[in-house]
Amino acid sequence: MAKPPVLTPQSDDFPRWYQDVVAKAEMADNGPVRGTMVIRPYGYSIWEQMQADVDRRIKKAGAKNAYFPLFIPESYLKREAEHVEGFSPELAVVTVAGGKTLEEPVVVRPTSETVIGEFMAKWVQSYRDLPLLLNQWANVVRWELRPRIFLRTSEFLWQEGHTAHASQEDGRLYAERILHDVYETFMRNVLAIPVVVGRKTVKERFAGATNTMTCEAMMGDGKALQMGTSHELGQNFAKAFDIQYLDSDGAQQHAWTTSWGVSTRMVGGLIMCHGDDAGLRIPPVLAPVQVVVLAVRDDDAVIERCRALAEELADADIRVELDVRTETSMGRRATDWELKGIPVRLELGPRDLTEGVVTLVHRVGGLKEPVALSGIVASVTEALATAQAALLAEATTRRDTHTVDVATITEATEAASTGWARIPWATLGLEGEAELAKSGVTVRCLVMPDGSLPASDSADGALAIVSRAY
RNA sequence: CGGGGAAUGGCGCAGCUUGGUAGCGCGCCUGCUUUGGGAGCAGGAGGCCGGGAGUUCGAAUCUCCCUUCCCCGACCA
Numbered sequence: 001m002a003k004p005p006v007l008t009p010q011s012d013d014f015p016r017w018y019q020d021v022v023a024k025a026e027m028a029d030n031g032p033v034r035g036t037m038v039i040r041p042y043g044y045s046i047w048e049q050m051q052a053d054v055d056r057r058i059k060k061a062g063a064k065n066a067y068f069p070l071f072i073p074e075s076y077l078k079r080e081a082e083h084v085e086g087f088s089p090e091l092a093v094v095t096v097a098g099g100k101t102l103e104e105p106v107v108v109r110p111t112s113e114t115v116i117g118e119f120m121a122k123w124v125q126s127y128r129d130l131p132l133l134l135n136q137w138a139n140v141v142r143w144e145l146r147p148r149i150f151l152r153t154s155e156f157l158w159q160e161g162h163t164a165h166a167s168q169e170d171g172r173l174y175a176e177r178i179l180h181d182v183y184e185t186f187m188r189n190v191l192a193i194p195v196v197v198g199r200k201t202v203k204e205r206f207a208g209a210t211n212t213m214t215c216e217a218m219m220g221d222g223k224a225l226q227m228g229t230s231h232e233l234g235q236n237f238a239k240a241f242d243i244q245y246l247d248s249d250g251a252q253q254h255a256w257t258t259s260w261g262v263s264t265r266m267v268g269g270l271i272m273c274h275g276d277d278a279g280l281r282i283p284p285v286l287a288p289v290q291v292v293v294l295a296v297r298d299d300d301a302v303i304e305r306c307r308a309l310a311e312e313l314a315d316a317d318i319r320v321e322l323d324v325r326t327e328t329s330m331g332r333r334a335t336d337w338e339l340k341g342i343p344v345r346l347e348l349g350p351r352d353l354t355e356g357v358v359t360l361v362h363r364v365g366g367l368k369e370p371v372a373l374s375g376i377v378a379s380v381t382e383a384l385a386t387a388q389a390a391l392l393a394e395a396t397t398r399r400d401t402h403t404v405d406v407a408t409i410t411e412a413t414e415a416a417s418t419g420w421a422r423i424p425w426a427t428l429g430l431e432g433e434a435e436l437a438k439s440g441v442t443v444r445c446l447v448m449p450d451g452s453l454p455a456s457d458s459a460d461g462a463l464a465i466v467s468r469a470y
Numbered sequence: 471c472g473g474g475g476a477a478u479g480g481c482g483c484a485g486c487u488u489g490g491u492a493g494c495g496c497g498c499c500u501g502c503u504u505u506g507g508g509a510g511c512a513g514g515a516g517g518c519c520g521g522g523a524g525u526u527c528g529a530a531u532c533u534c535c536c537u538u539c540c541c542c543g544a545c546c547a
Binding site: 004006023034086087089090110111142144145146152200204205206207209212214226229231259261296297298326327328329330331332333334335336338347349350351352359440 | 471481504505506507508509538539543544545546547
C-alpha cells in the first residue's frame, strides 16, 4: 500500500500545504493569543540569517541601528491625520497599567514613524545634521482581522528604517537606494526570489506617505506577496513632528523623511516561493544548515568518518550538521531533512566507505550521485552554487510564464486566477482598480516598460501589475 | 461586524440522533528485532469530553447561557 504523502500536495490545497510545511518543518506554532505565533528554533534560525544579511546591507547604505520604545503616547498617532486613520482599527491600546487607568492611553507601536519623528525633531537642528539615517530591529503589533502565520500575524518582527533629509530629491534617492540595493538585491541574490520592484497606486499607498515603493514576489500558486516596502513620506511627518533645520542660508526648513521595512513575512514568502511537495527548499546562501552529513547505519567506522567529514566541511566555512541518530531509521531522517529544505545531504554508509565515496543528494532536483570523499569540499561547494542558481531560475521562469499582458479588465481578472497580469495603467485607471477589487484582484504595483520605477502616479506608459495577493 | 462550522489525551478525529462517567490513528515511553527513503512486533503512559447552570438514579451525549477557535466575506503597509 502506498504511503500517504508527507504533506498535503500543493496542487490539492496550497494554503493547507503551507500550514503543513510550517508545522512539519518545525518552523512555527500558533501562539495562545489569536494571531500570534511562536517562532521555533529552525524558523528563527532562518530569520536570523535574513536579519544578519539585511543588517549588513543597511549599514553599508549608511544607516545606524538604534532602539525606540514599544509604547507610544496615543496622542502621537493623532498628529498625522492620514496616518492615524490608516491604523486606528488595528491598534492595540493599553489603558490600564500599574493597577490604574492611565491618564493617556499608550499604543503598542504598529510602526514607529511618530515616536522616531519626535526624536528626530530634537536631534535635527542644522542642515549639517542631515541626512539622519536610522534603523531599528523590533517587534510591532497590528491587530489583524485575518491572521496567517508568518504572512500576517498580530505581532511580527521587522526592521524599520527612518531617515530625514534636507531635500525631496535626497530623500527619494535614499528610499530608492534601500529598495534596490538592500531589498531587491537581497531577495534576488540571497533568497533567490526574483521580485518585481514598483510603485504603489494611491489606493495602496502607506498612510501618510507621498510615495510607496514595493518588492512584489510571485508565490508557488501564482499569487503575489509584498516582501518589502520603502516610502517617501514627503514633509508630512516633518510637519506633524516639527522636524526642522536651518539651511545654509539661515532659513528654517522642514526635513523630508522616508521609512522602509522588511519583516518575518519574508519567511512565509520564502516557504511559498520555493517549497515543493516534499517540503521547504532553502536557498544555500541563506540556509542556516547547508549540508547535513547523515550516517546511514550504526557502524563505528561510518560514524567516525561522518564526524571527520562534517569537520572538514565546517573548516571550509560550510554550515554543516551531523546526523548520527542511527536509532531512527534512515528513511525517516532523510524525509525530515527534506522537509526542512536542507540543500545538500551527504549519506554515508558501509558500502560508500569501502568505495571511498559518499552519496550526495540534491534537495533541488533530487539527483543522487556518488562523489569521492577526497574532493568533498569542492563537490559540495559546487552543489550549493548549482542549487542557488536553480531556485532563482525556477522562480524566474514561473514568474515570467505566469505573467501575461492583457488589454481589458475582464482579461486581467481571468489571468489573476493563475498568476499576474500586466495592463497599461492608462487603460485601467482608478475605476478599473476599483472594479478589479470586487473580484479580489489588486494592483500590486506600477512599473515602467523597461522595469524602472514610474516617476509619478500618472507616469506616461506605466504598466500595472495586477493579481491576487496574500 | 455579516454568513457558515467546530470545541473530546501532544496532533487529527469517532462517539452524541436512540443518556449507562470514553475509543481510534499518529505521536510519546519500555523491550526485542531493525536501519541504503516516513520500520515491525509486544507491552505501557497520558483525558475532571471548552466554562457555567439545569433535566435525570445517572450527561461527552438532552436543555439554556457564556467563552474561544476555524473557514468565507468586509479590512490590511
